[in-house]
Amino acid sequence: MDAFAQRGRGGPPQPPPSPRAGALIDLTGYWVSLVTEDWRYRQFTPPKGDYESVPISPAGRKIADAWDPAKDEAAGEQCKAYGAAGIMRMPTRLHITWQDENTLKLETDAGTQTRTFHFRPSEDAGGAWQGVSSASWDSARPPINNSFGGLDFGFQPPAPPGGSLKVVTTKMRPGYLRKNGVPYSTATSMTEYFDRFDVPGGDVLLVDISEIVDPEYLAQPLWTSTHFKKQNDASGWNPTTCAAR
Numbered sequence: 001m002d003a004f005a006q007r008g009r010g011g012p013p014q015p016p017p018s019p020r021a022g023a024l025i026d027l028t029g030y031w032v033s034l035v036t037e038d039w040r041y042r043q044f045t046p047p048k049g050d051y052e053s054v055p056i057s058p059a060g061r062k063i064a065d066a067w068d069p070a071k072d073e074a075a076g077e078q079c080k081a082y083g084a085a086g087i088m089r090m091p092t093r094l095h096i097t098w099q100d101e102n103t104l105k106l107e108t109d110a111g112t113q114t115r116t117f118h119f120r121p122s123e124d125a126g127g128a129w130q131g132v133s134s135a136s137w138d139s140a141r142p143p144i145n146n147s148f149g150g151l152d153f154g155f156q157p158p159a160p161p162g163g164s165l166k167v168v169t170t171k172m173r174p175g176y177l178r179k180n181g182v183p184y185s186t187a188t189s190m191t192e193y194f195d196r197f198d199v200p201g202g203d204v205l206l207v208d209i210s211e212i213v214d215p216e217y218l219a220q221p222l223w224t225s226t227h228f229k230k231q232n233d234a235s236g237w238n239p240t241t242c243a244a245r
Helices: 003-007 058-065 069-074
Strands: 029-034 093-100 103-108 113-118 132-138 164-170 189-198 204-213 222-231
Touching (some): 113 164
Antiparallel strands (some): 029 222, 103 113, 132 164, 189 204, 204 222
């Protein structure tokens, strides 16, 4: 076999495209929250002790029942509800851009936070509000599974077109799942799938499906589905500081 045949007709193997060049979907641009799930917990600060629909553990309930925003303010921890496990549930706008060929950047105007999704191993030691996020492109899959807890619901939703962005976040500074002190710990891990849907009429939606696992403050994983609508420009973009109340 000659050298050409050994290389194959395409010549020497080519390096894979960068995560940016090989993106399965385009998530860049400005997006605004569509508060369609858990409306009353997201649009307003719930009262202390209201953690309905959160599978909170006894240890987590004890912390939530002792929530005191004045103490958070005095300690300079007004951003506890704006960490990675809570920020996407805020009524916020997003600005998503490529920081470089291997890093996707997501900024929020609520709390003026920045999440960076690394497609290559990161040397970040973590410990900040947004933790360390590892990203990968995931081939087309259903936006949700057709079974939960071993129960089969007998249907299979259509797969999102193109694929999904998968993000796994760990090494987070402890914060709040909700602004009223429902906690998550340093042991928390969060897996997200970001899907883009181009719907009839020209609108573009972004859906962030997340699973939050916290062996300390949650009795079982917490699943959420958060929706955003794409904007044509930066209209309404208004970075604000964190607020404890």
